[in-house]
Amino acid sequence: AQSVAQPEDQVNVAEGNPLTVKCTYSVSGNPYLFWYVQYPNRGLQFLLKYITGDNLVKGSYGFEAEFNKSQTSFHLKKPSALVSDSALYFCAVRDRGSGTYKYIFGTGTRLKVLA
Amino acid sequence: DTAVSQTPKYLVTQMGNDKSIKCEQNLGHDTMYWYKQDSKKFLKIMFSYNNKELIINETVPNRFSPKSPDKAHLNLHINSLELGDSAVYFCASSFLPGRRNNEQFFGPGTRLTVL
Numbered sequence: 001a002q003s004v005a006q007p008e009d010q011v012n013v014a015e016g017n018p019l020t021v022k023c024t025y026s027v028s029g030n031p032y033l034f035w036y037v038q039y040p041n042r043g044l045q046f047l048l049k050y051i052t053g054d055n056l057v058k059g060s061y062g063f064e065a066e067f068n069k070s071q072t073s074f075h076l077k078k079p080s081a082l083v084s085d086s087a088l089y090f091c092a093v094r095d096r097g098s099g100t101y102k103y104i105f106g107t108g109t110r111l112k113v114l115a
Numbered sequence: 116d117t118a119v120s121q122t123p124k125y126l127v128t129q130m131g132n133d134k135s136i137k138c139e140q141n142l143g144h145d146t147m148y149w150y151k152q153d154s155k156k157f158l159k160i161m162f163s164y165n166n167k168e169l170i171i172n173e174t175v176p177n178r179f180s181p182k183s184p185d186k187a188h189l190n191l192h193i194n195s196l197e198l199g200d201s202a203v204y205f206c207a208s209s210f211l212p213g214r215r216n217n218e219q220f221f222g223p224g225t226r227l228t229v230l
Contacts, residue, residue: 032217036219036221042223043207044219045221046218049218094217096213101163101170101171101213103160108156
């Protein structure tokens with residue numbers, strides 16, 4: 001069975017500081033991994049994904065994520081946070097080897113960037 | 116040029132009523148999804164269709180019935196609405212999850228309130 005965990009309900013960071021939003025996953029095969037962002041009263045927007053290849057993936061708005069197979073993690077990072085980055089962030093996984101088309105989403109982490 | 120659109124955006128109704136939510140995508144995707152987001156922002160897959168065929172059918176009450184007239188549309192009909200159905204319902208689309216460019220694009224959501 002596939003699962004994904006976002007251990008932090010909320011992350012607070014000062015504007016200009018680096019930010020990290022954590023995600024760990026569990027799959028039986030190789031994973032597709034995704035990060036999405038949700039602004040208030042909006043749908044989720046795709047940020048970036050890992051399929052294969054380079055462990056460091058770059059995405060929209062200056063975000064990046066590092067795939068770590070040994071730690072089964074896919075943490076979202078940004079070198080310098082902006083107040084406008086404040087939103088709800090979701091990690092998602094799909095197990096390529098499972099035969100399922102289902103994406104599993106984490107419970108979300110609320111990022112608050114303080115001016 | 117809206118990518119994934121949903122109507123209505125807000126739906127307020129009485130218990131026991133029947134209602135429908137419509138979804139359309141103009142991205143040329145072949146797979147569409149319905150998700151339910153509860154008050155704690157937890158996102159759960161309900162259904163998915165690929166080229167009008169049901170490929171994901173989670174354990175939701177059979178009061179919920181999806182219908183896909185073509186691959187650009189996926190509607191959700193809900194019979195005998197209950198208080199617990201109150202949530203935000205998101206439609207999403209993607210290419211078939213087995214493909215590399217399989218990130219999902221989400222609609223703006225429909226906020227359903229059952230009184």
